[in-house]
Amino acid sequence: MNANETKRDDVDETGARLRQTLADTFGFRSFRPYQEEIVRAILRGEDVFAVMPTGGGKSLCYQLPAVCAEGMCVVVSPLISLMKDQVDAAITNGINAATINSTTTGSEFREIAEHIDHGRLELLYVSPERFNNARFKETLQNANVSFFAIDEAHCISQWGHNFRSDYLELGQIVDEFPNCPVAAFTATATEQVGEDIVSSLKLRNPFRVKASFDRPNLFYQIEYKDDFERQLLDFLKECPGESGIVYRSTRKSVEQTAETLVKHGYKAEAYHAGMSDADRIAVQDRFARDETPIIVATIAFGMGIDKSNVRFVVHGDLPKDVESYYQETGRAGRDGAPSRCLLLFGYQDVAIHRSFLKDYEDETARAAAEQRLNEMVRFVETDGCRRVNLLRYFGETYKPRSLDGSVDEENADGCGSCDYCVGACKRVDATIDAQKALSAMARTGNRFGATHLTDILVGALTEKVERFGHNELPTFGVGKDKSKRYWRYLIQALLTQGIAELDPNSEFPVPKVTSLGWEVMRGSRTVEIVERPDRATKKARAKAVRNASNLKDSLNLKDRKLFETLRTLRAQIAKAENVPPYVVFNDKSLVEMAILKPRTDKELLDCSGVGVRKLQNYGEDFIDAIERFLEEN
Ligand code: ADP
Ligand code: MG
Numbered sequence: 001m002n003a004n005e006t007k008r009d010d011v012d013e014t015g016a017r018l019r020q021t022l023a024d025t026f027g028f029r030s031f032r033p034y035q036e037e038i039v040r041a042i043l044r045g046e047d048v049f050a051v052m053p054t055g056g057g058k059s060l061c062y063q064l065p066a067v068c069a070e071g072m073c074v075v076v077s078p079l080i081s082l083m084k085d086q087v088d089a090a091i092t093n094g095i096n097a098a099t100i101n102s103t104t105t106g107s108e109f110r111e112i113a114e115h116i117d118h119g120r121l122e123l124l125y126v127s128p129e130r131f132n133n134a135r136f137k138e139t140l141q142n143a144n145v146s147f148f149a150i151d152e153a154h155c156i157s158q159w160g161h162n163f164r165s166d167y168l169e170l171g172q173i174v175d176e177f178p179n180c181p182v183a184a185f186t187a188t189a190t191e192q193v194g195e196d197i198v199s200s201l202k203l204r205n206p207f208r209v210k211a212s213f214d215r216p217n218l219f220y221q222i223e224y225k226d227d228f229e230r231q232l233l234d235f236l237k238e239c240p241g242e243s244g245i246v247y248r249s250t251r252k253s254v255e256q257t258a259e260t261l262v263k264h265g266y267k268a269e270a271y272h273a274g275m276s277d278a279d280r281i282a283v284q285d286r287f288a289r290d291e292t293p294i295i296v297a298t299i300a301f302g303m304g305i306d307k308s309n310v311r312f313v314v315h316g317d318l319p320k321d322v323e324s325y326y327q328e329t330g331r332a333g334r335d336g337a338p339s340r341c342l343l344l345f346g347y348q349d350v351a352i353h354r355s356f357l358k359d360y361e362d363e364t365a366r367a368a369a370e371q372r373l374n375e376m377v378r379f380v381e382t383d384g385c386r387r388v389n390l391l392r393y394f395g396e397t398y399k400p401r402s403l404d405g406s407v408d409e410e411n412a413d414g415c416g417s418c419d420y421c422v423g424a425c426k427r428v429d430a431t432i433d434a435q436k437a438l439s440a441m442a443r444t445g446n447r448f449g450a451t452h453l454t455d456i457l458v459g460a461l462t463e464k465v466e467r468f469g470h471n472e473l474p475t476f477g478v479g480k481d482k483s484k485r486y487w488r489y490l491i492q493a494l495l496t497q498g499i500a501e502l503d504p505n506s507e508f509p510v511p512k513v514t515s516l517g518w519e520v521m522r523g524s525r526t527v528e529i530v531e532r533p534d535r536a537t538k539k540a541r542a543k544a545v546r547n548a549s550n551l552k553d554s555l556n557l558k559d560r561k562l563f564e565t566l567r568t569l570r571a572q573i574a575k576a577e578n579v580p581p582y583v584v585f586n587d588k589s590l591v592e593m594a595i596l597k598p599r600t601d602k603e604l605l606d607c608s609g610v611g612v613r614k615l616q617n618y619g620e621d622f623i624d625a626i627e628r629f630l631e632e633n
Contacts (some may be wrong), residue, residue: 014040018064020506025067025093027589027611032057034209038183039065042147046327048183048200052211054327055308055334058185059086062149065533066123067095072116073147075125078433080163081284083086083125085306088579090123094613100136101127116143127370128155128166137176145180148173150201157196167200174202187330189213189394190323213326213394217333219339220386220418224492224530225346225534226485228316229260235314235342236266243293244312247319247328249352251298258296271297284629288580292572302328307580308335309587314342318349320356322379322393333585343380348493348509351502381497381530386418424533425530431520433479434499434527435491440475441500444468446512453511454487493529500584554595562629563594569625573618584618585609597626 018039018448022028022601031039034052038061041048052058066073074223085101098112115121116139117498130136150156153408156167160269173182189210198206223231232246234298246261248254251272260271269292271283286292286309295301299319311333321326325343333339353373360366375393388398399413419425427480440453455462456470459477470476489512494500500511519525555563567581574581585593589609598604604619605611 007020007407017068020065021064023605024612025062025095026060027093027605027609027614028060029608034058034211035061038207039068039252039334042183043069045181047181047206048209048329049194049203049206050185050193050209050211051184052185052187052209052212053215054187054330055215056187056211057189058151059089061185062147062151062183063090063095063123065147065276071119071144072121072139073123073146073149074131075123075151076128076131076167077125078155078162078167080127081086081281082151083127083290084305085288085580085583087123087125089583092577092579092583092614092617093611095123096121097123099125100130101125101305102129104130113139116140119144119241128164132166132169132613138232140177145177147181147183148177149467150182150184153197153201153212154186154193156200157188157193159190159192159196171200171202174204179441187327211321212391212399213396214387214391214398215330216415216417217334217336217338218329218417219338220329220341220390222343222380222386222419223346224489225316225344225349226492226601229257231262231344232257232314232316233264235312235340236261237339239292239312242311243287243290243307244293244295244314245302245328245331246296246314246316247299247301248296249298249317249349252442252564253316254298260294260295266294267292268294269295270343271295271301273298274301288582289574290581299324299328302331305331306334307331310334310339311337311587312340312342314344317355318342318343318345318380319376320353320369322390323372325376326390326394327347331334335367335582336587337586337588337591345380345491345496347502348495361396377496385415385420385422387415393531397564404508427528428492428531430529431526433490434484434494434520436475436478437494437522438500438513438521440473440519441511442513442521443473443475444470446503446613447506447510449508449510450491452490454484457487458482460484468473474499480507490529493525493621497527499527503534529581555591558633559594559632562597562626563590565625565629566590566593566622569621585614593622597630599627599630 015036018036034050035057038048038050038483042062042065050061062073062075063164077086080101080103083101087099095113098115100109100112104112112121112124116124123518126136129403150170152162155162155164156170157163182203184203186193186197196432225231246257248257251274254270254272259266269283269286271280283292283295284301284305288297288305294346310332313327313329317324319328329341332341350373357366357370357373360369379389379393385398388627391398415421436457437453440456444453444456452464455465456473456476457479459480461471464480465471490502493518495502495511497515499517501514503510503512513521516525570584570590572583577584586609589607592607593604596603596607598607600623601615601619604623605615609610
């Protein structure tokens with residue numbers, strides 16, 4: 001045997017061992033992209049810096065080596081709720097895990113410290129402020145620490161969106177524990193934040209990974225807001241019984257929207273920074289436990305949740321930049337199952353964001369924020385596949401992938417999973433119509449609102465039109481071949497594209513022609529808008545739902561019934577064990593069970609997410625439920 005072969009054998013042996021642990025402990029059949037490489041680097045004793053998208057499976061990258069390696073892995077994580085859920089999830093997988101944070105009492109601490117002293121703990125989650133505590137450090141110094149994992153590592157960077165000064169102290173780890181590798185994880189893709197993390201943590205020539213930011217299971221849909229409530233309610237009808245988040249930009253709109261949903265029979269609650277800590281924690285908890293499936297929230301909501309079965313994220317207003325849009329939509333579909341992201345925006349949103357820009361004291365920061373806002377507007381207005389445009393923002397060239405992450409060469413044109421790619425909208429030239437609308441504005445002295453302008457365009461002889469003699473204008477009735485709705489929509493598009501703007505001096509929203517608008521009138525600039533023929537939209541929506549939105553839709557009627565039975569069982573178990581349902585099994589596991597109908601331990605182990613410990617704890621219950629179902633049906 002030559003040296004090369006020996007080496008290959010070694011590699012395969014490690015690989016086999018890792019895959020065994022992956023199956024036994026976590027119940028997964030294969031690694032997600034880069035997980036195996038990261039695990040191997042940690043086990044080789046190297047530092048790691050990994051940028052992976054939300055839902056990419058970062059926890060497994062340190063939990064799996066925590067199980068394989070001698071000693072204990074210490075995870076620093078910023079939020080108590082996150083730590084709690086992760087520890088619960090690890091324990092249901094049979095991992096010896098605990099957490100120490102500001103809520104840990106003295107006696108709890110002593111108990112955990114004793115486990116550490118006896119070398120019984122495999123995984124310890126700590127908050128950064130606890131980590132900086134002298135007594136705790138002493139405990140760690142005397143323990144056998146295999147490696148450190150820094151989760152949400154962007155919290156160390158002042159450039160990141162979530163700076164935490166406690167994180168800065170983590171730079172001391174490499175000096176105080178020189179023999180322990182340090183692995184840092186984040187979903188923040190910017191270069192600057194990345195470099196900050198590596199230098200602040202003093203990572204030693206780390207193994208670097210930057211995974212694709214594509215989230216193949218998310219369906220992207222962007223629409224103009226013309227009747228927010230109706231659009232939202234229509235959308236929710238397509239996601240019956242599912243759990244999701246509706247983002248709104250102000251506390252008031254959060255409360256109003258939550259009220260509307262409740263009035264229409266949805267179980268929804270509001271969440272915003274104006275509520276007390278206790279109320280917010282309670283709402284978040286009920287969401288995690290599927291007791292309140294829908295949360296209407298400001299962007300204050302979401303950081304602290306790992307809930308894997310969020311099936312939709314709706315933006316009721318335009319996000320302030322593409323990064324925010326990406327992170328917020330990213331909270332959908334962590335379990336890898338199909339999920340939907342709907343953005344509804346209007347020109348008022350752009351105007352509101354612009355007005356906030358004035359509040360910046362620092363000119364460079366203001367200019368940067370303005371540029372990010374402009375890029376956001378460009379993103380929603382740009383022709384073509386949403387996914388291609390989104391990934392381009394992160395400097396990535398889109399490669400179509402199938403749901404398991406493998407590259408899908410056949411489908412190479414678009415992503416097939418956004419409103420553009422399913423043909424729900426297309427770009428059309430609207431220069432002539434734009435000229436008509438702009439001329440209505442200009443000829444009436446840029447003093448009238450969109451409703452009146454629309455009346456002029458379609459030739460509606462209203463009292464107001466007559467009073468101002470606007471029926472005498474050459475523009476009167478030039479647009480009667482199209483509906484009022486179309487003209488209002490067109491005016492909105494002109495406003496978002498900066499071809500018209502709202503008069504800042506007017507008390508009422510009054511669109512007026514801008515310099516870009518004059519170019520359009522003179523014929524030196526063309527205008528395109530997104531066209532949504534109503535029938536096509538409906539058909540495409542239905543198709544989109546079938547293809548992309550709803551996990552249960554991929555099931556036939558009988559399987560769907562079994563899925564619901566299993567979901568009820570899951571809820572009962574979760575309640576009895578006082579953990580969120582997705583910690584027992586995630587949606588994907590239940591769907592596989594509903595399709596495969598396992599009746600033996602071995603068959604159940606073949607379902608995604610079923611490992612040895614979960615089989616022991618829940619196997620009998622689930623197999624019983626499946627057998628009973630099959631007898632009855
Ligand atoms: P991140 O922290 O990167 O956002 P998580 O670690 O929370 O992502 O993982 C997201 C979801 O993906 C979890 O439900 C997890 O159980 C699941 N997951 C992770 N790795 C795998 C895998 N190899 N196969 C299947 N599911 C996985
Ligand atoms: Mg995570």
